[in-house]
Amino acid sequence: MTIARVLGSVTSSIHHPALNGAKLLLVLPFGTSRAGLAVDGVGAGTGDTVLIVEEGAVAANYLGRTDPPVKSVVVGIVDVGLSVAEA
Amino acid sequence: MGWGRVVGAVVCTVKEPSLIGVPLLLLEPLNQSFATAGRPFVAADAIGAERGQIVIYETAREAAGAFAHRPPVDAAIIGIVDQTVRS
Numbered sequence: 001m002t003i004a005r006v007l008g009s010v011t012s013s014i015h016h017p018a019l020n021g022a023k024l025l026l027v028l029p030f031g032t033s034r035a036g037l038a039v040d041g042v043g044a045g046t047g048d049t050v051l052i053v054e055e056g057a058v059a060a061n062y063l064g065r066t067d068p069p070v071k072s073v074v075v076g077i078v079d080v081g082l083s084v085a086e087a
Numbered sequence: 088m089g090w091g092r093v094v095g096a097v098v099c100t101v102k103e104p105s106l107i108g109v110p111l112l113l114l115e116p117l118n119q120s121f122a123t124a125g126r127p128f129v130a131a132d133a134i135g136a137e138r139g140q141i142v143i144y145e146t147a148r149e150a151a152g153a154f155a156h157r158p159p160v161d162a163a164i165i166g167i168v169d170q171t172v173r174s
Binding site for chain 2 (some may be wrong): 008011016018047072
């Protein structure tokens with residue numbers, strides 16, 4: 001699992017059916033300079049510090065589908081006090 | 088999961104049978120500023136992307152889940168980016 005900051009959201013009207021109804025977030029893992037994308041599983045928003053899991057079985061639970069072509073999921077919003085300590 | 092720009096296509100006459108009919112595109116990974124963030128790689132296209140488009144991809148074993156027959160691929164294009172929202 002990694003901790004990242006949410007930079008914004010991404011929309012995609014042409015996408016794989018597994019992403020139907022999913023909200024995609026642009027996330028920047030701490031200590032890196034390259035952002036990635038993740039499915040939002042907890043209602044996170046821009047500026048939040050979040051916990052990300054990269055595992056297809058976890059994504060399957062959130063997307064309600066077996067074998068989705070997705071592994072990156074936001075599974076938690078890190079408390080402000082902890083995020084300051086981490087940074 | 089990340090995003091990248093489609094910079095080309097790859098054609099293989101001789102290939103694993105389950106790759107027949109699976110378009111292979113050359114993707115250039117991008118960072119949060121849409122600047123190149125690494126070497127181009129080949130991704131299987133599950134949604135009909137075209138050259139120049141900015142697309143969403145997933146890597147590793149989950150990529151095969153983009154196709155019902157689970158071909159041997161480790162990167163798949165699963166969406167086309169419409170827009171990003173940041174604040």
